[in-house]
Amino acid sequence: MFEEASEVFENMFKSSFPLTFIVFLPAVLILVSPLPAEAAHEFTVYRMQQYDLQGQPYGTRNAILNTEARTVEAEVLSRRCVIMRLLDFSYEKYQKALRQSAGAVVIVLPQNMSTMPQDIVQQFMELEPELLATETIVPVYFALEDDELLSIYKQTHTSSSSQTSASAAEVLLHTATANGFQMVTSGAQSKAVSDWAITSIEGRLAGEGGEDLPTIVLVAHYDSFGVAPWLSYGADSNGSGVSVLLELARLFSRLYSYKRTRAGYNLLFFVSGGGKFNYQGTKRWLEDNLDHTDSSLLQDNVAFVLCLDTLGSGDSLHLHVSKPPKEGSPQHALLRELETVVSGQYPGVKFSMVHKKINLADDTLAWEHERFGIRRLPAFTLSHLDSHRAALRSSIMDVRPHVEMRKLSRNTKIIAEALARVVYNLTEKGAPSDLQIFTDQMQVQEDQLSSLVDWLTAQPRAAQLVDKDSSVVSTLEYHLGRYLKDVRKHYVKADKRDPEFVFYDQLKQTMNAYRVKPAIFDLLLAVCIAAYLGVLYLAVQHFGMLYGVLRRAAQPKSKQH
């Protein structure tokens, strides 16, 4: 047969060149064609943080993944992709996977975080900083659960846990029936983003009565932080702070729009970026204002700087200071007014002052006011958290339901009242402690606050994701511009030679799960096919027997015809 075939081909090629071309060109094309990506399941994964801060690397250092999936129960995890669900996630299991040099870790989160039991949410929140504390060589991904992914997890789970105890026959049977999954990410390796600009926005309300008025600075950082940038919505920290600041801007802009109600203080509003990265935006803003410019509100006469951080829930308010305010200073006045307003109008709220010295030996600053404190500006932070270490400040679990609108608007009211009492000097003028300024037309609008928080939590606001043209920045700028004067943007770019912060890309990727079988399955299949072909060969060889049987059966019948 082959000799004939070769003859035929030879004649063909000799006779006509174009025919050769027609036969061989498609063959070559087929051989070199890339394999199509026809995945069993395709889903979006969010990579863990990857950044350098002050030369120190944090988070995962890798983005490429192409390994088979396992769950933690499997005996061998090395160079496998370990899938975990949030429900049974623990630091020990995570560490076990990393110790066994797993190829990657994929953590499956529920679609809706708020449906999770509180203790699991709390536990994960506490773990997040630990996951990020050191650099991880292998890629770590987070995925949101759906039915397909759940079924992949379950199949992987059964195959992983059955491996541990089974006879050889069981394992063989298992390889034929069970599915393995090859997890493959489509993106490239992560690399440092050069020239990333962090944006901050400032705006002001000018006071009335002379040249050298004292200035009150209100600050809140808008960026969010969590173990995965694309999942950090930062509702309470610091969506609540930004919305309070915007509401304060609205309230005071109404007071400052009439000459009669304009107070003897300048108000400077600052929405800072990079707050979760050691307050980079604030740092640059201070440098720009204090070192490089000749005249700035910050240089002349700053009464105090009030930083707003995490104000969306809880029944307590803490004023964090790095130095207890002196009697008679404006700082002390605000402290006293806050106490007055809380005790006079909201007895249910616990108000206290928390004193913590700035620790320059720490890698990161605790609160935003410490940035101002270092530059010798009187500053404090108002928050419902009693410690800067609270896990809520850097968690992907900090989602919209964490912010209680009633409490957020109450806190806004308290701050607004206390500020008004300071700027109009009401206590010395003998106003009663339950005097309410922001009522009726001037009242805090809860629905406006609510829509602000909704908008802020509608998209992840991690510092790596908010670039200078992003809608978050432009909307913030527009919103401030409606109420304030001289709204300006400030950009921070890391130094090229010795960068203070470096962000990395590939934070959101598409992952494919391909159904695969182990190599032993192919061997098994080859044996089965060989057996089948053998039987077929014998059957064709002995076709004459069937023929004979049928002939004998047919003969008597045919005689009847």
Added chain:
Amino acid sequence: MTLFHFGNCFALAYFPYFITYKCSGLSEYNAFWRCVQAGATYLFVQLCKMLFLATFFPTWEGGAGVYDFIGEFMKATVDLADLLGLHLVMSRNAGKGEYKIMVAAMGWATAELVMSRCIPLWVGARGIEFDWKYIQMSFDSNISLVHYIAMAAVVWMFTRYDLPKSFRLPVAVLLGLCVYKAFLMELFVHVFMLGSWTALLVKAVLTGAISLCSLFLFITLVHSN
């Protein structure tokens, strides 16, 4: 999966053809070139069918999941051209009945195998994703070999001048079954919601039954006179 998996599927799909060619004695008749001619006829007939379908059967844009009974039936009717093609091949070959049938069927089936399964196997079975459908496709090619041999035999019988009158009806029924088998299978799968493995099994049983019947008729016809 791997190249090895492709090898498996390839062996499963092609070796039965090779075995049949070798064992049926076709190789001793110098039949290779005639098989290639049969394959060329297959290509020509398919091209004509496609042109015809494309001209007279515009794509039916019904809702998804709705079975277009009439349309599919009409499309299956176009497969009558296959019978003509097989007849053409056989009429151009001189020789014994078995020889004619085998040459036409082998050439026809091999051409189909090369044209319609080679590329899906190469592209699909080598991919990362594992799917049983490539193994099923290979089994299906074995079934279609049997199917074409039976079909060629029936056509051969039908075109004989000395076909006894009593044979006319069963042969015609078998012809109809051969042509509309694919249509019937689709209908079966659609009505009974068969899984892919069950559908394959049903197809194998149906083809086996048809070919046994035609073999029986063939034997009776050949040895009756």
